Each structure stands twice: as C-alpha cells, then as structure tokens.
Amino acid sequence: xxxxxxxxxxxxxxxxxxxxxxxxxxxxxxxxxxxxxxxxxxxxxxxxxxxxxxxxxxxxxxxxxxxxxxxxxxxxxxxxxxxxxxxxxxxxxxxxxxxxxxxxxxxxxxxxxxxxxxxxxxxxxxxxxxxxxxxxxxxxxxxxxxxxxxxxxxxxxxxxxxxxxxxxxxxxxxxxxxxxxxxxxxxxxxxxxxxxxxxxxxxxxxxxxxxxxxxxxxxxxxxxxxxxxxxxxxxxxxxxxxxxxxxxxxxxxxxxxxxxxxxxxxxxxxxxxxxxxxxxxxxxxxxxxxxxxxxxxxxxxxxxxxxxxxxxxxxxxxxxxxxxxxxxxxxxxxxxxxxxxxxxxxxxxxxxxxxxxxxxxxxxxxxxxxxxxxxxxxxxxxxxxxxxxxxxxxxxxxxxxxxxxxxxxxxxxxxxxxxxxxxxxxx
Amino acid sequence: xxxxxxxxxxxxxxxxxxxxxxxxxxxxxxxxxxxxxxxxxxxxxxxxxxxxxxxxxxxxxxxxxxxxxxxxxxxxxxxxxxxxxxxxxxxxxxxxxxxxxxxxxxxxxxxxxxxxxxxxxxxxxxxxxxxxxxxxxxxxxxxxxxxxxxxxxxxxxxxxxxxxxxxxxxxxxxxxxxxxxxxxxxxxxxxxxxxxxxxxxxxxxxxxxxxxxxxxxxxxxxxxxxxxxxxxxxxxxxxxxxxxxxxxxxxxxxxxxxxxxxxxxxxxxxxxxxxxxxxxxxxxxxxxxxxxxxxxxxxxxxxxxxxxxxxxxxxxxxxxxxxxxxxxxxxxxxxxxxxxxxxxxxxxxxxxxxxxxxxxxxxxxxxxxxxxxxxxxxxxxxxxxxxxxxxxxxxxxxxxxxxxxxxxxxxxxxxxxxxxxxxxxxx
Numbered sequence: 001x002x003x004x005x006x007x008x009x010x011x012x013x014x015x016x017x018x019x020x021x022x023x024x025x026x027x028x029x030x031x032x033x034x035x036x037x038x039x040x041x042x043x044x045x046x047x048x049x050x051x052x053x054x055x056x057x058x059x060x061x062x063x064x065x066x067x068x069x070x071x072x073x074x075x076x077x078x079x080x081x082x083x084x085x086x087x088x089x090x091x092x093x094x095x096x097x098x099x100x101x102x103x104x105x106x107x108x109x110x111x112x113x114x115x116x117x118x119x120x121x122x123x124x125x126x127x128x129x130x131x132x133x134x135x136x137x138x139x140x141x142x143x144x145x146x147x148x149x150x151x152x153x154x155x156x157x158x159x160x161x162x163x164x165x166x167x168x169x170x171x172x173x174x175x176x177x178x179x180x181x182x183x184x185x186x187x188x189x190x191x192x193x194x195x196x197x198x199x200x201x202x203x204x205x206x207x208x209x210x211x212x213x214x215x216x217x218x219x220x221x222x223x224x225x226x227x228x229x230x231x232x233x234x235x236x237x238x239x240x241x242x243x244x245x246x247x248x249x250x251x252x253x254x255x256x257x258x259x260x261x262x263x264x265x266x267x268x269x270x271x272x273x274x275x276x277x278x279x280x281x282x283x284x285x286x287x288x289x290x291x292x293x294x295x296x297x298x299x300x301x302x303x304x305x306x307x308x309x310x311x312x313x314x315x316x317x318x319x320x321x322x323x324x325x326x327x328x329x330x331x332x333x334x335x336x337x338x339x340x341x342x343x344x345x346x347x348x349x350x351x352x353x354x355x356x357x358x359x360x361x362x363x364x365x366x367x368x369x370x371x372x373x374x375x376x377x378x379x380x381x382x383x384x385x386x387x388x389x390x391x392x393x394x395x396x397x398x399x400x401x402x403x404x405x406x407x408x409x410x411x412x413x414x415x416x417x418x419x420x421x422x423x424x425x426x427x
Numbered sequence: 428x429x430x431x432x433x434x435x436x437x438x439x440x441x442x443x444x445x446x447x448x449x450x451x452x453x454x455x456x457x458x459x460x461x462x463x464x465x466x467x468x469x470x471x472x473x474x475x476x477x478x479x480x481x482x483x484x485x486x487x488x489x490x491x492x493x494x495x496x497x498x499x500x501x502x503x504x505x506x507x508x509x510x511x512x513x514x515x516x517x518x519x520x521x522x523x524x525x526x527x528x529x530x531x532x533x534x535x536x537x538x539x540x541x542x543x544x545x546x547x548x549x550x551x552x553x554x555x556x557x558x559x560x561x562x563x564x565x566x567x568x569x570x571x572x573x574x575x576x577x578x579x580x581x582x583x584x585x586x587x588x589x590x591x592x593x594x595x596x597x598x599x600x601x602x603x604x605x606x607x608x609x610x611x612x613x614x615x616x617x618x619x620x621x622x623x624x625x626x627x628x629x630x631x632x633x634x635x636x637x638x639x640x641x642x643x644x645x646x647x648x649x650x651x652x653x654x655x656x657x658x659x660x661x662x663x664x665x666x667x668x669x670x671x672x673x674x675x676x677x678x679x680x681x682x683x684x685x686x687x688x689x690x691x692x693x694x695x696x697x698x699x700x701x702x703x704x705x706x707x708x709x710x711x712x713x714x715x716x717x718x719x720x721x722x723x724x725x726x727x728x729x730x731x732x733x734x735x736x737x738x739x740x741x742x743x744x745x746x747x748x749x750x751x752x753x754x755x756x757x758x759x760x761x762x763x764x765x766x767x768x769x770x771x772x773x774x775x776x777x778x779x780x781x782x783x784x785x786x787x788x789x790x791x792x793x794x795x796x797x798x799x800x801x802x803x804x805x806x807x808x809x810x811x812x813x814x815x816x817x818x819x820x821x822x823x824x825x826x827x828x829x830x831x832x833x834x835x836x837x838x839x840x841x842x843x844x845x846x847x848x849x850x851x852x853x854x
Contacts, residue, residue, distance in 0.1 A: 311574025325752015
C-alpha cells in the first residue's frame with residue numbers, strides 16, 4: 001500500500017481530536033483510503049503545551065515548513081481565520097498538495113480564489129466541516145442533489161444561538177440571562193459577538209448558497225441580523241401562537257430567479273421539522289424541486305464531530321491521490337445575481353402597542369393597505385394602556401414592510417411598534 | 428463539451444420522471460456533469476402506452492440492444508427485481524458502461540457479484556436511490572462518515588408501514604383498517620406483503636449495514652418481523668408511556684464486534700428524533716463514534732424523489748467519465764460477522780394478562796430473574812379478570828428473553844402473554 005504523508009496546520013480543540021483519531025484509528029482509515037495515512041507534522045503556536053497522546057516529535061512552530069515540505073501529500077488546516085491560513089493554503093495548493101479545511105470565514109470571503117487555485121493545480125480542496133460540523137450537508141448538496149434543482153436551504157447552523165433561544169423558549173428567560181448561562185456552560189465565548197450577531201452563520205449561509213445555486217456568494221452578500229434584540233416577550237408571543245423563534249441561515253431562489261441569502265431570527269411553526277432542533281444541535285432543511293423536503297440533523301460543532309467531518313474529507317482526497325482522480329470541482333456556471341434585502345419576500349409578525357379606542361384597527365389596516373401589505377390575521381389583546389395588536393401578514397417585500405412599519409410608527413393611535421419579526425417555513 | 432449517451436432500462440413511475448427531468452433540465456444537468464447528457468434509448472414492455480413528454484423514437488422493447496450498444500456510455504436501471512435486471516446490469520458493466528440503479532432487492536441479494544464486476548471493468552455502480560429515495564444517506568455513509576466509526580444505523584425506510592403505524596397512532600385504528608386506508612390512498616399495494624412483512628426494509632437494512640460496517644451483508648442475513656401483528660392495544664399502551672411504535676431497520680455493532688442487522692417493530696420514546704417522522708416520510712438515524720447522533724429525513728419513495736437521487740448519481744458517474752476517475756469502490760475490508768438474533772441485545776416491553784391475587788408479581792419476577800433478565804419497571808393496571816402487568820426490561824439477549832416468555836406462558840398466574848415488543852433508542 002502506498003503511503004500518503006499528512007501535515008496539519010493548527011492543533012486546538014479540533015486539531016487535537018483529529019491527531020488522536022488519525023493515530024489511534026490509523027489502520028481503519030488507511031484501509032478505507034487505500035493508502036497508509038501517516039501524520040508527520042503539526043504546526044502549533046506553543047510547542048510546550050501538554051497534548052496527551054500526540055508525540056512531541058510531530059510538533060513544529062513553523063507552518064511554512066509543512067506547506068513547503070515536498071514529502072507531504074495532504075494538508076489539514078484548522079488554524080481558522082484569514083491570516084495566515086489563506087497564504088498557507090494557497091502555498092500548499094501551489095505545491096500540489098490537496099487541502100482539507102474547516103475554515104468557514106476564509107471560504108466565505110475568498111473561496112473563489114482558493115477554488116481557482118486548486119483547479120489550476122489539479123488538487124482537491126474539501127471543507128465539509130466548515131458548515132454544520134459533523135452533519136454531512138455540503139457533499140449531499142454538491143453531489144447527491146446535483147441532479148435536482150434546490151429551491152431553498154434553511155439552516156440552524158449556529159449552536160450557541162440555538163442554545164440561547166432554546167433556553168429562552170423553555171424557561172422564559174431574558175436574552176442576557178440565557179447568554180450568561182451559555183457562557184457559564186462553555187456554549188458561548190466571553191465575546192459572543194460572532195455567534196450572537198450572526199456573523200458565523202452568515203459565513204455558512206454564503207457557503208451553502210454557493211453550492212445550492214452553483215453561483216458565487218460571499219459573506220458580504222449575506223443580509224444579517226442577530227438575536228440580541230429578541231425579548232422574552234417575543235418568545236412568549238411566539239409560544240402563544242404555537243411558534244418558536246430560531247436564528248435561521250436562509251438561501252433561496254426568488255421568483256425572479258435571483259438568490260436571497262440572509263441570516264436573521266424568524267418565527268417558525270412548532271410543527272416544522274426545524275422547530276424540534278434544540279439546544280446546541282444544528283440542522284439544515286433543504287427543499288428541492290424533485291426531491292421535496294429533506295432535513296439533515298446532528299452536532300454542529302465540537303472537537304470530535306468536526307474531526308469526523310475532516311477525516312471523512314481526508315479519506316476522500318487520499319482516495320483521489322491513490323486513484324488519480326479528483327473530486328467534483330466548484331461549480332458557478334449558473335452565476336445567479338443576489339437579490340437585495342428590499343426585494344426579499346417573506347411574512348411578518350408585528351406587535352403594536354395601541355390606544356384602546358374605536359377606529360384603531362381601521363387606521364392600522366389603512367397603513368398596511370396603502371403599502372399593499374396584505375394582512376392574514378389580527379389579534380387584539382389587553383385593554384386600556386396595555387392594548388396590543390398582533391398582526392400576521394401575507395408574504396410581502398421587505399421594502400413594503402419597512403415603509404409600513406415607518407408609517408405605523410407615525411400613527412397617532414400607535415404608541416409604539418414593539419416588535420417586527422419574520423415568519424418562515426410557510427409557503 | 429463531450430457528449431455522453433444515456434440508456435434507460437424500464438420506464439414506470441420513476442423512469443418516466445427521470446426521462447422528463449433529463450429532457451427538460453438537460454442544459455443544467457449537462458453544465459453540472461461537464462458533458463452533454465443525451466438520453467438516447469429507453470426500454471419498455473409496451474411501446475404503445477401513453478408517455479407524455481417522451482419522444483416515442485426513444486422507445487424500444489429490446490433491453491439487450493441498450494446494454495450492448497457501443498454508443499451508450501451510461502445506463503440507468505429502473506426495472507427492479509432480479510430477472511432480467513441482474514443480467515442486463517452485468518452485461519452493461521462488462522461492456523464498459525457505468526450503471527446507476529435503484530434496485531434494492533438485487534443489491535441486497537447479489538450486490539457483491541455486481542460490485543466485483545464493476546471493479547473489474549473499471550466502471551461506476553451507483554445506487555443512492557435504493558435506500559430512502561431522495562434522502563442522501565448512502566453517500567454520507569460511504570464518503571462523509573468514512574473517517575469515523577459508525578456504531579448504529581436505525582432507519583424508518585418503508586413509507587407504507589410508517590403511514591399505517593402513524594394512522595394507528597393518530598386514530599387508534601386497528602392494523603387492518605389502517606392498511607385498507609393506505610391501500611385506498613395508493614400508499615400500499617393490493618398485495619402489501621413486501622412492505623408489511625418488512626421484506627422491502629430488510630433489503631435496505633442489508634445495504635445500509637454493508638456500507639456502515641465495511642462488510643458484506645445480504646438480505647438473508649437480516650432478521651425480520653413485520654407489523655401485521657401490532658394491535659390497537661399495543662399502540663395505545665405505547666402512547667400511555669409516551670412512546671410510539673415504528674418499523675425500524677437496524678444495523679448495529681455489538682459489544683462483541685459483530686453486526687446485528689434486523690427489521691422489526693419497536694417502541695421508541697416520543698422524544699427521539701425518529702418519533703416525529705410521520706406518514707410516508709422516511710428517516711435514517713446514525714450514531715458514530717466521533718460525530719455523535721445524526722438524522723437524515725425526507726421523502727423515501729415516489730417518482731420525483733427517486734428520480735432526484737438517480738440523476739444525482741448520473742451526474743456523478745458522468746463527471747467521472749469526463750475526468751477519468753472513478754467513485755469510491757465497495758469496501759468490505761472489515762469483514763465482520765453477523766450476530767444471530769439470539770445474541771442480539773435490546774430492551775423489551777411485555778404485557779401479561781394475570782390473575783388478580785397476591786404473589787403474582789413475585790412469581791413473575793422469579794421467572795425474569797431465573798433467566799437473568801433484569802426488570803426496569805413494572806406497572807399493574809386493571810383488576811379482577813382484566814388485571815394486566817406491563818414489564819419493561821433492561822437490555823437483555825433475545826434468547827434469554829424468549830426463554831423468559833416461554834416460562835411466563837407456563838405460569839399458572841399468567842392467563843396469557845398479550846404482547847412482547849422491543850424497545851429501541853435508549854442506551
């Protein structure tokens with residue numbers, strides 16, 4: 001059996017698991033790859049940290065020595081971020097090495113440049129671990145559904161925010177308390193911005209959209225709202241109408257044939273398969289023309305799940321090195337344009353604090369009608385100072401809705417627009 | 428762009444959809460395959476049937492002329508069954524054509540022979556559509572999870588039986604009524620044996636087990652029980668303890684390192700992700716060492732979903748024809764042995780009609796203890812003639828359980844053993 005030498009860039013939580021599994025499961029992995037997979041070098045920041053089960057002879061602080069080593073065939077990149085990961089990957093590719101990475105931020109920003117480099121150098125660039133951890137979702141989109149037309153991808157792709165929203169739903173707690181709980185349990189970082197504001201999810205949305213629609217989509221194309229403004233009242237109102245609030249990464253084909261790609265909190269029905277995805281679990285819901293509705297569910301993060309995805313890719317690229325082939329190339333032939341958020345159509349749930357007197361509903365309905373936003377249901381609760389209108393719209397563009405909300409705010413009978421939330425998963 | 432000619436064997440419900448999509452989506456499919464995909468011949472039984480959208484010039488009654496045509500590069504087989512599908516596929520392979528099939532019965536019986544032939548002829552043999560229709564599950568097992576160790580695969584892979592069990596659960600109907608309803612709605616055949624007795628699910632279990640454990644498993648290795656003996660009372664009792672009855676196809680690694688592969692009805696908790704898979708939907712739940720728990724959910728049958736899976740495979744094998752590579756070969760290096768059903772361990776729920784007098788529980792408990800079957804909970808309901816004991820065991824071997832049930836039947840205080848059901852999804 002041929003031997004393929006593997007070099008790894010980075011050795012944090014994920015890298016440590018990869019190294020352990022590569023060493024401990026070497027015989028199985030090699031049988032499956034059809035080549036002897038040998039981990040020969042790992043670059044780390046601090047060579048003296050304790051890394052149980054990893055021979056210190058493998059460690060180096062010089063990442064460049066790995067990507068330039070002519071003996072090394074395959075590179076695993078788990079440093080993350082843009083610098084120095086990007087240059088290291090480009091150098092590895094230029095030197096004829098296939099690369100497996102989990103670097104969603106880099107792929108969402110500079111994916112096109114990396115895919116072109118890999119194409120030119122005739123090597124594989126695989127990245128299943130970049131979205132939804134261990135859940136196989138990129139390969140199904142890229143390969144299994146390639147004979148179909150994907151219409152919509154809607155995912156819970158960030159475990160931290162899903163954990164926070166689950167606790168808010170279960171316990172009625174405020175966002176800030178649920179965040180603290182998540183931080184105490186290690187589900188959220190001390191600076192939670194990237195998770196809570198949807199930055200992490202937006203990178204994943206860009207990658208999913210690119211694959212689903214055979215077009216180039218970068219993180220800057222993704223409209224983004226986080227969950228920090230979701231209140232305990234929003235969650236309670238959702239519950240009262242049998243819905244739940246989730247942070248969704250959505251990529252869908254518009255009726256005009258462009259791509260709407262966005263990350264924002266949204267209400268979904270408790271009957272929807274995504275509603276039962278709780279705590280830090282991830283899931284991606286896919287609708288395709290012929291296949292219909294599908295869902296892929298599992299652990300979206302963590303050392304072991306991410307290592308599983310990376311090693312699956314490693315065996316795949318190793319098989320190609322043995323057989324001489326290559327995996328499917330990036331495909332952007334469809335070259336669809338990105339819809340602006342203003343054109344994007346969805347339903348909305350709007351809560352208004354209003355004066356409790358005759359004619360209020362008429363005035364409110366007039367504003368909706370003037371912007372051609374059609375109302376599905378209106379529910380009035382409370383009375384006197386606490387009178388509240390809860391309006392569910394039919395599908396409407398974001399721009400029509402924004403104009404409606406602006407005019408509602410100026411109505412004398414409306415004390416304030418308490419909240420505006422999108423509603424997804426209903427056609 | 429190179430042209431690849433496609434021949435199709437069979438043109439029933441699935442074939443018709445494949446032909447339509449191949450013709451209507453030709454430009455997209457060709458862009459994705461990197462080759463012009465041209466459907467040139469379809470073999471049918473009756474050339475005169477009405478097939479809207481399919482040029483009659485493509486039709487022939489001579490399947491052999493397709494698999495022997497030197498102009499044809501790729502074969503789609505949707506005849507089903509063993510004869511003549513097997514010989515046709517073997518001839519196509521021998522003639523250097525890659526084959527895409529949905530033929531679960533053939534793969535579960537003679538898969539090894541077909542894989543060897545494909546290997547020898549250096550062609551691809553793809554069959555994603557054979558299990559769970561449009562849901563990508565074989566490619567994730569074969570490729571995405573190849574760097575991990577699969578511990579258990581547990582699937583709802585037959586839509587007919589899941590529809591029947593869902594109706595029994597929702598409406599409290601008897602099996603025979605739910606079956607009639609399924610037949611009236613076209614969800615069950617007039618002879619429902621293959622679905623209801625788990626024959627269809629057993630073929631899929633064999634295919635899943637082979638891929639998950641890198642071993643050869645055929646349909647004859649699969650222990651099989653159908654759902655025709657499930658009563659409305661069984662369903663009601665399950666409901667009372669927050670469980671639901673599903674027909675499960677299970678392939679799992681035993682603690683001795685062999686494979687237990689079986690199809691039978693089983694109780695699962697309503698909290699389990701598989702419990703929410705209703706009506707004719709399918710889902711496959713996978714547990715892997717590093718990735719943890721995953722679930723793949725969607726439409727398991729029907730013309731369009733199956734066509735989606737077939738066309739995904741067609742694009743994949745076409746890409747290989749263009750690039751010169753081949754997909755991953757069948758892998759049976761692990762060569763694990765199949766555990767007998769007697770060795771298989773699981774939990775059980777046993778309902779006993781008993782005499783309502785002191786000492787019954789002691790006598791019953793003694794029988795369980797004598798076979799070392801440990802009891803988790805006992806619940807007594809009713810009184811007098813209708814006294815009933817419901818016993819949930821801890822994990823026990825099938826052989827110990829069978830001996831226990833035999834001895835319980837002989838106890839004077841036990842009127843009869845009303846039902847014995849396995850309980851799955853609890854470790």
